Amino acid sequence: MPEHKLQWLDYLVVLCYFGTIVYMGLYFSRRQKTTDKYFTGGRSMPAWAVGISILATLISSVTFLAYPGAGYSANWILLVQGLMVPVVLVFMIWFIVPMYRHIIGISTYEFFEKRFGYGARLYSSLAFSSAHFIKMGTVFYLLALALASMTRLDIQQINILGMSFKGTYLVIFVLGVIVILYTLLGGIEAVVWCEVIQGFLLMGGGLICIAVLLFRPEGGPVAALKTAWSATVRIEHGPETVYTVRKIGFGPYSWDFVNLTFWVMAINGVFYAIQKYGTDQTIVQRFLVAKSDKAAEKAALTGVLLCVPVWTLFMFIGTCLFSYYKLTGAFLPEGIKPDKVFPYFIMSQLPMGVTGLILAALMSAALSSLDADLNCLSAVLVEDYYRRLTPNTTDRGRLILGKLAVAVCGIGAMIVASLYVRYSQKGALGTIFALYAIFSGGVAGLFLLGFLTTRTNRKGCYVGIIACIVFTAYAFLTKQGTIDLGALNFTHHKYMLGVYSHIVLFVVGYLASFLFQQEKDIGDLTFYGWNKKRKQAQA
Secondary structure (H helix, E strand, C coil), X not given: CCCCCCCHHHHHHHHHHHHHXXXXXXXXXXXXXXXXXXXXXXXXXXXXXXXXXXXXXXXXXXXXXXXXXXXXXXXXXXXXXXXXXXXXHHXXXXXXXXXXXXXXXXXXXXXXXXXXXXXXXXXXXXXXXXXXXXXXXHHHHXXXXXXXXXXXXXXXXXXECCEXXXXXXXXXXXXXXHHHHHHHHHHHHHHHHHHHHHHHHHHHHHHHHHHHHHHCCCCHHHHHHHHHHHXXXXXXXXXXXXXXXXXXXXXXXXXXXXXCCHHHHHHHHHHHHHHHHHHCHHHHHHHHHECCHHHHHHHHHHHHHHHHHHHHHHHHHXXXXXXXXXXXXXCCCCCCCHHHHHHHHHHHHCCCXXXXXXXXXXXXXXXXXXXXXXXXXXXXXXXXXXXXXXXXXXXXXXXXXXXXXXHHHHHHXXXXXHHHHXXXXXXXXXXXXXXXXXXXXXXXXXXXXXXXXXXXXXXXXXXXHHHHHHHHHHHHHHHHCCCCCHHHCCCCCCHHHHHHHXXXXXXXXXXXXXXXXXXXXXXXXXXXXXXXXXXXXXX
């Protein structure tokens, strides 16, 4: 069955979605009078809204497109990272959330300065900024690629003011202007409430697709699930390493760190959870906008408990796509890439109006991630650099700079996405995980060093940071083949690079601290000090 074109009702649904989020940006713009209001919403937002906002922030076009692609072509191994998040958060959330609410202003990286000095703050904020800036460009690229393909703009040349360019660039421009507009005007309040809408739209769109995929084939859900459950996937990790695993499964389970296995993803997931909830501005800033400590803890827990089912939902969509096309015999273009199967299904198998709703859900998945990144990158630039280096500035000056930073970061992400369109040919999901691993910079190790140890000090920390940089450069360059050290090359899987960088920073930083005297009283900046202070307050 060939793809159909978007109908008037589809366009109407998408335009209504765009109109709603732009209106919300305009509505909340009247309240943005101070930097605290712009970046924390006056610390008065309800827990349920913040929890949905955390969900929407963590879900992006990567989830909406690449997870179904992975579920269709392989198995569920890439979901293992997400499954580790609640396991880690159970032990972290009750201490990290209230601690951050009481010891920092707006920037997460203020904690690192209080613990280890401005050098640690600078390093951690740069690691966050570089990783998320590249992530924003990748999310823009994935969304633009999907929408351009669905609307056939990817094969059209657009002529404006005598300039001719691919239609994909037009999609990047339109989406970029919209997300910059409502984020710049409405601040974190517009971001959170837009993400509430986007979160519900995302879940609703996924459930509609599941319903179609399960009930349309002959035999219904039983046939679809039976087909998927009995299917196996052949995974080749070279001529001598071949695994046959279940399609609905997380294998291979071997203790092999060279290839992609369950244990590689599980270990990577542990450090992903620590880094995301312990050091990532997009999440920590959500802790700050809640009304109280208990509301913030409830919001964090809500976000985590919602994320896992949604990640699973979209991986399951990919598996159902496999069953659907096998059972129905519906037309699927020969040689179609896995990442494009779900977009093709949306355009060819869904009725008018529903297609527009799913497209709006797809865009909401990306924009909810992008608006959070824009607001948080702006907060980091204002708090960690401008305000820290020029302490005598006015709050109005910082607010103006914050809004300008949103625009500049948004334009920069659009440029990165445009470069992807021109040069990138690699798998989307693998690119995202690799970038997080490489640019994580050992920040989770830095956080654990400061939070869990009392003997570590500033000089020892800096030695650990230097060791982490050297190790990351060695592993990345030898893994990519830029430098060949023969038997000394880094041979483990690229997802493990980020894991080792955290461990190197923690171990070297801890041991090096014994070479230097303790410099200051660290008070309630560690788990032990904070827990003692909290017990005293309760007593």
